[in-house]
Every structure is written in C-alpha cells, then in structure tokens.
C-alpha cells in the first residue's frame with residue numbers, strides 16, 4: 001500500500017503538472033492564477049471521478065455482502081439437512097441393532113422348537129416301539145388286528161386313536177409354532193433389509209450434502225477474497241482522494257498568495273513609506289534562471305564582493321542595476337520567513353530553504369518594494385524590486401546566503417559564489 005501510494009503520488013503530480021515549484025513561471029499574475037485555477041479544476045474533475053469510483057466499490061461491496069449472506073443461509077440449510085441425516089442414520093442403526101437382536105432371538109426360539117419337535121418325534125418313535133413290543137407287531141394296525149374281541153378292538157382302537165390324535169395335535173402345534181417363527185424371522189429380515197437400504201440412502205444424502213457444503217465453502221472463500229480486493233481498491237482510492245485534497249489545498253493556498261501578491265503589487269506606496277511604485281508593465285530585466293538549487297537573484301553587475309571591506313566584513317554580495325522595477329527573484333524555492341522594513345536592510349525578505357535535507361537562509365535587502373509577505377516561493381519567482389532603502393548609497397541588491405538559519409552575528413554566512421555563478 002505504501003509503495004502504491006508513492007507511485008500514485010508521483011503519477012498524480014505528473015498528470016497535474018505539479019512539480020516542487022507548482023510549475024510557476026515568470027508569467028504575469030493573471031496567467032499564474034488561471035493556471036492554478038485550471039489545475040484546481042482538473043483536481044475537482046479527478047475528485048469527482050474518484051467519488052464515482054468509490055461509489056462503484058461501495059456498490060460492489062454491498063453486492064458481495066448480499067451474496068455472502070445468501071450463501072451463509074444456504075450453508076446453514078445444508079448443515080441442518082446434514083445434521084438431520086446424521087440423526088436419522090443413528091436412529092436407523094439403532095433400529096437395525098434391535099432388529100438383529102430380534103432375528104437372533106427368533107433363531108434361538110426356532111432352534112428350541114426344532115429341538116422339541118425332534119424330541120417329540122423320538123418320544124413317538126419310542127411309543128411305537130413299545131406298542132410293537134407289547135402287541136408283537138410293527139404298527140398301530142397290528143395292535144388293532146391283535147384284538148381278541150370286538151370290545152377289546154374298540155378299547156384298543158379308542159386308545160390308539162386318542163394316542164395318535166394327541167401326538168398329532170402336539171406335532172401340528174409345534175410345526176405351526178415353527179412356521180410362525182420362521183415367518184416372523186422372514187419379516188424381521190425384510191425389516192432389516194429395509195433399514196439397511198434406508199441407512200444407505202441417508203449415507204448417500206450425507207455424501208451429497210458434504211459435496212455441496214465443500215462447493216459452497218469454496219464459493220464463500222472466493223467471495224471473501226473478492227471483498228478484500230474491493231476493500232483494498234477502496235482504500236487506495238481513499239488515499240488518492242486524501243492526496244488530491246492536500247494538493248488542492250496547496251493549490252488554493254498558492255492561488256490565495258498569488259492574489260495577495262497581486263493586490264500588494266497594485267498597492268502603492270509600500271507600507272515602508274518608500275515612494276517606489278510598482279508597474280509590472282515597465283518591469284526591468286529578469287535574471288536568467290540557472291539550473292541547480294540556486295539561481296542568480298537579480299540581473300546586474302557585481303558592485304561589491306563577499307569578504308573584508310575596509311574595517312568591515314561584507315557578509316553578502318551586491319548586485320547593482322539601473323532603471324526602475326528591476327526584478328529580484330527567489331534564489332531557490334522555499335518559504336518566506338520575514339518580509340519587513342529594517343533600518344539597516346531597508347525593505348528586506350528572508351527566505352528559508354530546505355535543500356537535500358539541509359537548511360539555508362537567503363536575504364534580499366534594500367528593495368524598493370516587497371511582493372511577498374509569507375508562504376511558499378519558487379526558485380526564480382519575483383519577490384520584489386531593486387532599490388536603495390535602508391543604509392544604502394545607490395540602487396543595488398544586497399544578497400546573503402547562510403548555510404543554516406540567519407543569526408544576528410551572521411556566523412553561517414558564506415560567499416554566494418559558492419552556490420551561484422555570477
């Protein structure tokens with residue numbers, strides 16, 4: 001984000017033509033103001049575009065949030081269905097367990113009955129054998145045929161019939177019981193099959209729900225990522241908006257200071273009591289603006305160098321020129337820290353510069369008029385006109401460069417030739 005912001009800032013400044021000096025030229029005030037105002041308009045336009053973009057992002061964010069809440073509802077429904085299926089599976093498995101127990105019990109009962117039938121058969125065979133032995137023949141018929149008289153036959157027949165019926169009844173009942181149990185077992189096994197089928201269906205449903213859940217989860221993740229992207233976009237748009245606002249406030253300040261300067265320039269005489277009037281139409285020669293941090297502050301000849309001068313030490317350099325309204329320009333971009341009338345310096349301006357992290361102070365003295373009171377000035381920007389105010393014997397600019405702040409003992413003053421080719 002930080003990196004993006006730097007790139008953005010540079011691109012924006014380039015697109016608006018905003019350099020360190022706001023693109024100031026030697027042009028007349030009116031054209032400067034109209035330039036600044038057109039830049040201001042450009043910024044207004046850009047701000048409107050940004051606002052529109054931000055609204056789009058907000059709309060997109062709302063859409064994403066809606067989609068996510070809809071998806072969350074779907075996921076909840078899936079979770080509920082999956083939970084329901086799990087509960088049903090558990091219930092069916094419990095029923096299956098009970099059914100299996102029932103089947104086991106039925107099998108045991110069937111075995112018991114089968115054993116009983118087996119035993120009954122044994123008993124009946126035993127009886128038959130006993131009858132054979134007592135009657136000397138192999139069957140009930142022999143018993144009957146062995147009757148010695150009709151009444152004996154009736155007795156025997158009755159006994160045999162009763163015996164046979166009783167045995168047959170018991171056997172039939174037992175057979176019926178066995179069949180019943182067998183049917184029971186078949187039904188319970190059918191129930192077990194049904195339960196097994198249901199559990200399988202439920203497990204299939206769970207698998208489908210899980211697959212759906214996975215799909216929705218990944219969609220949810222995608223939506224969350226999309227939301228984060230949109231939020232990041234929004235953040236950088238907001239940063240751009242802040243940057244535009246600060247640039248616009250700088251431009252508005254510049255417009256204001258241009259207007260003040262224009263107003264001041266139109267005012268005559270200066271509050272210093274000096275009688276010089278300012279007429280931009282008859283402005284004198286501009287110094288050539290050189291490359292580098294510093295430029296020559298005025299056109300003219302060097303009338304006095306920096307250094308020892310008789311019993312004194314000259315802390316600056318003097319540039320003399322004749323004619324009216326000889327412009328004096330800021331030697332470097334900076335901030336006007338003082339603009340006042342001094343009994344020694346006359347009309348003078350102090351500018352503080354920050355160049356490659358180092359502070360410099362430049363002083364412009366004996367001006368006929370000062371055009372700036374405060375605020376930012378650009379290298380080559382006209383700040384006043386050459387004069388002879390204060391302790392001066394002829395029209396010239398007394399110019400000082402301090403490597404640091406200006407102090408009354410001027411301990412940081414250096415030869416301006418160190419920085420400027422005069």
Ligand SMILES: [Zn+2]
Pocket residue numbers: 304314316317318397398399
């Ligand atoms: Zn001087």
